[in-house]
Amino acid sequence: xxxxxxxxxxxxxxxxxxxxxxxxxxxxxxxxxxxxxxxxxxxxxxxxxxxxxxxxxxxxxxxxxx
Amino acid sequence: xxxxxxxxxxxxxxxxxxxxxxxxxxxxxxxxxxxxxxxxxxxxxxxxxxxxxxxxxxxxxxxxxxxxxxxxxxxxxxxxxxxxxxxxxxxxxxxxxxxxxxxxxxxxxxxxxxxxxxxxxxxxxxxxxxxxxxxxxxxxxxxxxxxxxxxxxxxxxxxxxxxxxxxxxxxxxxxxxxxxxxxxxxxxxxxxxxxxxxxxxxxxxxxxxxxxxxxxxxxxxxxxxxx
Numbered sequence: 001x002x003x004x005x006x007x008x009x010x011x012x013x014x015x016x017x018x019x020x021x022x023x024x025x026x027x028x029x030x031x032x033x034x035x036x037x038x039x040x041x042x043x044x045x046x047x048x049x050x051x052x053x054x055x056x057x058x059x060x061x062x063x064x065x066x
Numbered sequence: 067x068x069x070x071x072x073x074x075x076x077x078x079x080x081x082x083x084x085x086x087x088x089x090x091x092x093x094x095x096x097x098x099x100x101x102x103x104x105x106x107x108x109x110x111x112x113x114x115x116x117x118x119x120x121x122x123x124x125x126x127x128x129x130x131x132x133x134x135x136x137x138x139x140x141x142x143x144x145x146x147x148x149x150x151x152x153x154x155x156x157x158x159x160x161x162x163x164x165x166x167x168x169x170x171x172x173x174x175x176x177x178x179x180x181x182x183x184x185x186x187x188x189x190x191x192x193x194x195x196x197x198x199x200x201x202x203x204x205x206x207x208x209x210x211x212x213x214x215x216x217x218x219x220x221x222x223x224x225x226x227x228x229x230x231x232x233x234x235x236x237x238x239x240x241x242x243x244x245x246x247x248x249x250x251x252x253x254x255x256x257x258x259x260x261x262x263x264x265x266x267x268x269x270x271x272x273x274x275x276x277x278x279x280x281x282x283x284x285x286x287x288x289x290x291x292x293x
Contacts, residue, residue: 009238012258014246034228037220042218042245048229051240064175 011049021050068253133176136197137183145182173204226253244270 011030028051036046109261130150134143155165164192180197229235229279235254239246244260248269250256263276270276 006238009240009259010234011240011242011261012247012250013242024117034225036225036228038217039221040214040217040219044222044249046221046225046246046250048225 003006007051008050013041013047013049014045015047018032094247132196132200133179136180139183142179142183146175146179220249221251222249226250229254244276 010033026037031050031052032047033050034048036048076192119255124270130143130147133146134140137143153169162168167213184191184193229239229250235256239251239256239258240252240261241258242261244262244267247258247260248267251268257268259266263271264279265275
């Protein structure tokens with residue numbers, strides 16, 4: 001994301017167990033926003049994450065609490 | 067009106083018929099030779115090969131025995147064995163262990179072998195009970211699979227629809243693994259940034275760049291809370 005100059009992105013993965021915070025990019029927060037669990041093909045059950053820097057999450061929390 | 071048989075007129079037809087009979091076997095032998103050459107060229111006789119052949123598939127010969135028990139024909143069993151070892155060669159040459167569904171071709175070959183054998187028998191002869199039992203087991207498996215038709219086969223379309231509903235289709239979308247996320251990219255009709263190759267794409271390009279990046283160790287912390 002940094003290389004692409006993006007401050008926010010959406011990550012689609014097929015297993016959620018491997019995702020929390022990538023140690024190679026620890027400055028990003030992975031926020032699960034939608035899960036698609038029920039499928040015959042186990043590899044095509046998706047979880048969508050919102051990926052953003054921590055400060056943006058803080059801004060969002062401040063906005064919600066205000 | 068009389069029909070005069072021209073000498074040698076059916077010679078060509080006989081040749082074509084012979085070729086049609088021999089061609090599948092010929093192609094299979096050529097493929098086997100090609101695989102064997104690749105095998106030795108790439109020096110694949112390593113420990114992995116022997117280990118996978120001997121430990122992961124210890125019953126290779128046992129799996130051929132039902133074929134012989136049913137057809138009682140050495141030639142037909144040998145044909146099935148060639149198919150079987152061809153599949154094993156493919157697995158070893160391309161280092162592709164795959165899943166159980168990838169070996170379904172063996173059952174198709176098995177059905178073909180028994181079919182060819184039964185075509186030489188009198189039409190009213192009953193099928194061997196072992197063969198019927200195997201078909202019944204597979205039929206039950208097929209019905210079980212049919213039951214899954216009431217559930218979605220893949221969630222890729224639903225995921226893509228949801229992304230469009232949330233108006234995220236123009237956002238920066240990433241996917242991993244690429245082979246799983248590529249179906250979502252297909253439904254969205256736009257490229258996704260694949261973490262596996264660190265590149266944008268729709269379909270997966272199985273090249274050296276991807277292999278090098280994918281082979282790097284990626285560490286992930288504990289999974290986050292469920293949405």
